[in-house]
Amino acid sequence: MILNTCHEITTNVVTCRKFGGKIRAWKEIAKAVSNLPDHTYKHKLPSNWRRLKSKYNQYKKEGYESLIHGNFLNTSAQKLNGDACKWALARWSNQVNKCANLAQLHAEYNKEADKQGWKHIKEEKTFYNFIYDEEVMPLWYGHRYGELAAKEKFGYQFKTKMPAFRDSLWFSDGTKLNYFYLNEDGEVKTVQVYEVMDAYSEVFLGYHISKTEDYQAQYSAYKMAIQTAGYRPYQIKYDNQGGHGKLKSGDFLSKIARIQTATQPYNGKSKTIESAFSRFQQQYLKRDWFFTGQNITAKKQESKANMEFILANKANLPSLEDIKKVYEARRKEWNSAPHHKTGKPRIDMYLESQNPDTKAVEIWDMVNMFWVTRKKPITVNASGLSFKEQKAEYHYMVYTEDGMPDLNWLKKSIGKKFVVKFDPEDMSEIRLFEDTNLGLRFVTAATTKLEVSRGMQGQEEFEASHIKKVTDQVKKVRRSARDEMEDILFEHGMTAEQQGLNKPNLKGIERSKKGRKKKAQGEIGQYTKAISNQDWDDEVDLNQEVEVNLSEKIV
Structure with a gap:
């Protein structure tokens, strides 16, 4: 800028005459250049008019390159270079044997310099200038302070704006x-x-x-x-x-x-x-x-x-x-x-605020949204369905409209796997689904299994009635299953009677046609009782007659 101004003055005849001619003008220009405030015009142009004129002539001949110092990009004067720089950077970045501070790095470097033939560094500030150089810091920052800290300091940050209306995000x-x-x-x-x-x-x-x-x-x-x-x-x-x-x-x-x-x-x-x-x-x-x-x-x-x-x-x-x-x-x-x-x-x-792209929630939406699908399916067994959630164990059964266990469903479902959906805030009911090729198919709902007291002393009034109803229903299902199969066998001439043998009674439900006569041999209850009373080292003939006092039996 200054040299361009010099050019305007010396090449304009009128202006140059005001400065007293070409020779006089350069003296006045040199005096004005030396008096320019340093904080506004940061230059290193000579104050001598002859040297200033020489610099101007070089500038006119070579252009802007003449203003660049001859040692620019010359690394010969650097105190840290080549392998010495790499060693200092590696030592400062060591995450296992950490370098506590720059004083330690300075001392260790000079010891290493003796081995490697590098120049000794006199001042600790040399290491500060190298380590905290803007181009060097991103290399070691993550190793010394953590990659997340480096990401926070050097990573690109988006400029974002918040939504313009409610429920957008x-x-x-x-x-x-x-x-x-x-x-x-x-x-x-x-x-x-x-x-x-x-x-x-x-x-x-x-x-x-x-x-x-x-x-x-x-x-x-x-x-x-x-x-x-x-x-x-x-x-x-x-x-x-x-x-x-x-x-x-x-x-x-x-x-x-x-x-x-x-x-x-x-x-x-x-x-x-x-x-x-x-x-x-x-x-x-x-x-x-x-x-x-x-x-x-x-x-x-x-x-x-x-x-x-x-x-x-x-x-x-x-x-x-x-x-x-x-x-x-x-x-x-x-x-x-x-x-x-x-x-x-x-x-x-x-x-x-109103959001034109959001939908109001209806009652049925709440049901659909807040029932969670359990990741693992559940297998039905004779006790119903059981699973653990949040370390708590839950037991369920499918019940009919009159509050009785649906034993027909249970009989047909034992061994089947069902996908379960439930409301975590209300575990009293679950929904059972079959996983089909077309997706989940709803089967039925199950509710918390009713728990009854085992001892009569602790039973409430309704429990005894409930137990009797369920027991009668169990007997009915057993009879129904047996009779259904007997009809099929009879149709094909394969019942026990059709083949000259006797059909066993349903134990605990049916009695022998001969009435209450004392029987020892052949009773399944006596047989299993004998097994339960036997020690492993006893030699017992399980076919021997077992004396049983029928009056002491609990029916």
Whole structure:
């Protein structure tokens, strides 16, 4: 810029005459150039008019290249180069035998320099300039501080904008509920909370508090969110941890939203709910004295708990039920508070907004959405159906309209496998489906199996009647099954009687035609009794006559 100005002055006849001619003009120009303020015009042009004129002539002849210093890109003056640079970088990046600081790196380098024939480095600052060079830092940062920290510092960050209306995007995430409570054993504990939030308004729509973040917590939070909104969201985003795999396998998430996506793993900035929940902790949960503080990465002293005071008042800590009530109240305060960008109450933003692409939820939609498909099918046995869920065991039976076990269905279904759908919040009923080539086919519903007391002393009035009805029905089914098969055998001339032998009676149901005569040999009950009383080392003839006092038999 300065040399171009010199050219304008010296080549313009009128201007050059004002400066006193060409020779006089260069002297005045050199004087003006030397008086230019350094902070505005950072140059190294000579102040002597002859040298300045010479520099100008070189510039006019060679162009901009004449202004570049001769040592530019010349590495001969570098103190660290070649293998020495690589060694220093490798030593600083060593994750096992870590280099504590630059002073250690300086000392170890000079020892290595003696072995390798490198130049000794006098100042520690040389290593600082090399290690913290903008082009070198990305190489070692991940090895020294972790790849996620390097990703956070050097990775590309998208600029995004929030949805323009409600129910366009819901975020969900689980975290620690930042309250201490006292359990029944007098221990100080914390629990987890799973929240579902509308991205547009930051309204907390649904939540669930539990000891761990599992699929049931997520299920309950989404169910509450749907009930609160009255609409299905267009898209939901979740962290793909906890029990989301189970929800996806049961088609739960696809029933709720048109699009279901997992947030980018290990990328806190993609989780808008984390930012909102952090503000919720700082502005609302922090008001209660039993606040646990924010997560362990929080650096501010204000974000930490006053453990001295909490431990001094350990006996006064609230119960789990108490903190659930406090948390519910704080959520209402958050939803009613002004949004940090619009200034309007969050709940008003949500309720006043309309989404043209979302569908209102009807009663039958709730049933369809919130019944989860169990991953593994269940096999029916003589006891009905049983399975474990969340470490709890459940037993079911198919009952008729009059409340009796459907023994005909049970007889035909033993050994079959059924796909089960259930509501995790109401395990009193399950739905059974057959897995066919065309998809799941509904078979029937089963309810919790009725439990009766084994001893008469503990039986309630209805139990004795129920037991008798079921016992009579069992006998009826046994007779029916036997008679059905006997008819088939008779039709083909294959009954025992048609072949000259006797048909055995149904034990416990039918009696011998000869009446109540004493019988020892041949009775199956006596035979099995003899087996149960035998020791393995006894030599007993099981065909010998067993004396039985029929009067002592229990019929």
